[in-house]
Amino acid sequence: EAKAMPGSGFRFFDAALAADVQARSAIENDLARAIRAEEFFLEYQPIVGVESRTVRAFEALLRWRHPEKGRIMPDVFIPAAEKTGLILPLGNWVVREACREAAAWPAPAGVAINVVGDQFKDRAFVGYVKQCLMETGLAPGRLTIEVTESVFSVDETVIRESLSELRSHGVRVALDDFGIGFSSINNLRAFPIDQLKIDRSFAQAMMESKRDADLVDIILKLGRTFQVTTTVEGIESEGQLDFIRQRGASEAQGYLISGPVAASDVMRFLSQSDDRLSA
Ligand code: C2E
Ligand code: MG
Ligand code: MG
Numbered sequence: 001e002a003k004a005m006p007g008s009g010f011r012f013f014d015a016a017l018a019a020d021v022q023a024r025s026a027i028e029n030d031l032a033r034a035i036r037a038e039e040f041f042l043e044y045q046p047i048v049g050v051e052s053r054t055v056r057a058f059e060a061l062l063r064w065r066h067p068e069k070g071r072i073m074p075d076v077f078i079p080a081a082e083k084t085g086l087i088l089p090l091g092n093w094v095v096r097e098a099c100r101e102a103a104a105w106p107a108p109a110g111v112a113i114n115v116v117g118d119q120f121k122d123r124a125f126v127g128y129v130k131q132c133l134m135e136t137g138l139a140p141g142r143l144t145i146e147v148t149e150s151v152f153s154v155d156e157t158v159i160r161e162s163l164s165e166l167r168s169h170g171v172r173v174a175l176d177d178f179g180i181g182f183s184s185i186n187n188l189r190a191f192p193i194d195q196l197k198i199d200r201s202f203a204q205a206m207m208e209s210k211r212d213a214d215l216v217d218i219i220l221k222l223g224r225t226f227q228v229t230t231t232v233e234g235i236e237s238e239g240q241l242d243f244i245r246q247r248g249a250s251e252a253q254g255y256l257i258s259g260p261v262a263a264s265d266v267m268r269f270l271s272q273s274d275d276r277l278s279a
């Protein structure tokens, strides 16, 4: 801690900052190479019906298998990809790969993809999604595009038109990490969506305080009012699952059900959950 060293505090801070800046630009330089070298892959996390506990969809989560540093998580490299513009080729790769893999799963299991605002600024993006659906044969209704509320900081018209075009093609749109962004309710009024994913911080907080429990209740009611699917993220205990079942949530996602699994394990997961259903 810099403050504990009188006199040297500022210099210590500068050195730490410089190291941080260097680490970040190293990642940025490395990203372009990694895309060419195909070092990325997807894992899939199941989203289940709260009542049935059967899988409705898998969320595609991006990972980077770095030759020296090992596995790097998206919270580390997505910001760098956004900053460098490399989110466009990387995001396109995610769309194609997720559609390609999901097309091999038995219907109606769907796939959800995370998309950021910059991807919509590229006006070719929606066309690219449609093209991937057509080429892989994945039915549009089996694809969900997840956006966080930060997407609304991009030109509203662009976002509105892009989301509308996707929805009229049959693709579903989900509002991700709901409840922690700005003007949540206004976004619900202004943008047509199909699904609300309640941020995982609520799953924890609702068990600890009445205030947060009430808030989750209200968000679930909001979801019903707008006739959207409500999904609670970060469900880690039976207690949390019971809680959201009692309050009428439609879907759950979290470590209690399963963490993200390798693409090669998705089929096994689906057949196991069939067994559970028929048992
Ligand atoms: P997200 O879209 O909200 O994804 C859910 C994150 O929560 C994932 O982290 C998942 O592994 C984690 N998670 C799931 N269940 C639980 C749980 O029960 N407890 C806890 N503590 N965590 C849980 P991950 O894979 O590290 O992804 C982090 C974020 O990176 C994602 O948040 C998403 O915003 C972003 N991301 C991932 N893949 C992509 C991508 O292909 N494109 C873009 N633009 N962003 C991506
Ligand atoms: Mg997501
Ligand atoms: Mg989320």
Ligand code: MG
Binding pocket: 177
């Ligand atoms: Mg998130």
